[in-house]
Amino acid sequence: MRVEVLTLFPELVQQLTTVGIPRIASESGALTLVTRQLRDFSGNRWNRVDERPFGGGPGMVMQPEPLAQAVAAARQECGAKAPVLVMSPQGERFDQQWAERLAKEPAWIVVCGRYEGIDERFLASEVTAELSMGDFVLSGGEIAVMAMVDAVTRLLPGVLGDAESAVTDSFSAGHLDHPHYTRPVNWRGKPVPDVLLSGDHKAIAQWRLANALGQTWLKRPDLLAGLELKASHHMLLREYLSEYASQWLDK
Ligand code: SAH
Numbered sequence: 303m304r305v306e307v308l309t310l311f312p313e314l315v316q317q318l319t320t321v322g323i324p325r326i327a328s329e330s331g332a333l334t335l336v337t338r339q340l341r342d343f344s345g346n347r348w349n350r351v352d353e354r355p356f357g358g359g360p361g362m363v364m365q366p367e368p369l370a371q372a373v374a375a376a377r378q379e380c381g382a383k384a385p386v387l388v389m390s391p392q393g394e395r396f397d398q399q400w401a402e403r404l405a406k407e408p409a410w411i412v413v414c415g416r417y418e419g420i421d422e423r424f425l426a427s428e429v430t431a432e433l434s435m436g437d438f439v440l441s442g443g444e445i446a447v448m449a450m451v452d453a454v455t456r457l458l459p460g461v462l463g464d465a466e467s468a469v470t471d472s473f474s475a476g477h478l479d480h481p482h483y484t485r486p487v488n489w490r491g492k493p494v495p496d497v498l499l500s501g502d503h504k505a506i507a508q509w510r511l512a513n514a515l516g517q518t519w520l521k522r523p524d525l526l527a528g529l530e531l532k533a534s535h536h537m538l539l540r541e542y543l544s545e546y547a548s549q550w551l552d553k
Contacts, residue, residue, distance in 0.1 A: 389443030414443030
């Protein structure tokens with residue numbers, strides 16, 4: 303997968319490939335992260351890409367032409383079909399479904415804003431979608447892009463050591479991940495649930511599913527509301543919740 307990031311801070315975005323899964327993915331060739339310095343497309347000798355807003359007001363606005371030129375350059379490498387995304391607090395919320403969708407694209411292009419944002423005419427002409435990290439305002443799109451590329455990279459075939467782990471992660475089946483435990487077996491008087499030590503793979507899988515559904519009900523009921531639960535899942539959740547309720551009442 304080729305990702306082209308158009309930014310005023312390419313060195314920040316490239317940091318992503320220096321550690322962890324994105325590093326492994328770029329070393330193996332699964333991820334090619336290309337950054338382009340927007341100032342290289344300024345068309346002026348001061349390398350300036352921002353101007354004051356028409357109508358007055360604080361801050362600076364990124365001009366459309368350098369952005370369009372940078373997108374055109376990226377398109378030459380990515381092809382005409384590559385989506386062009388813009389990071390924006392006004393965008394659609396980036397989520398696991400977006401990550402899965404982008405993981406299927408051979409190439410995509412992302413624009414990072416800075417300052418007050420981007421000239422509206424660029425957004426209206428060149429852009430497939432605006433994407434947001436959430437209802438808060440960052441000072442630039444770079445950290446948002448890094449989060450996004452990270453989330454997409456771990457879905458690429460062969461990137462995670464254990465392909466199973468992306469399948470059981472939160473959101474991939476519409477609910478949260480199950481709880482995890484590791485050594486020691488007893489930590490400060492708190493034991494690991496017996497079933498996880500039993501070696502009974504079927505019982506473990508049932509326990510995990512019941513806990514994944516139960517934790518989702520407790521922490522993110524909004525996710526369950528959008529999910530069609532199978533009858534067997536329904537039963538697991540019912541058992542989990544009745545156990546949870548009796549423990550709570552016995553306290
Ligand atoms: N004035 C704009 C915010 C500009 S912040 C507004 O209120 O809508 C500067 C840049 O940071 C934006 O152009 C965008 O690229 C990035 N950014 C800020 N918050 C973001 C968020 N929640 N998600 C994604 N990108 C964000």
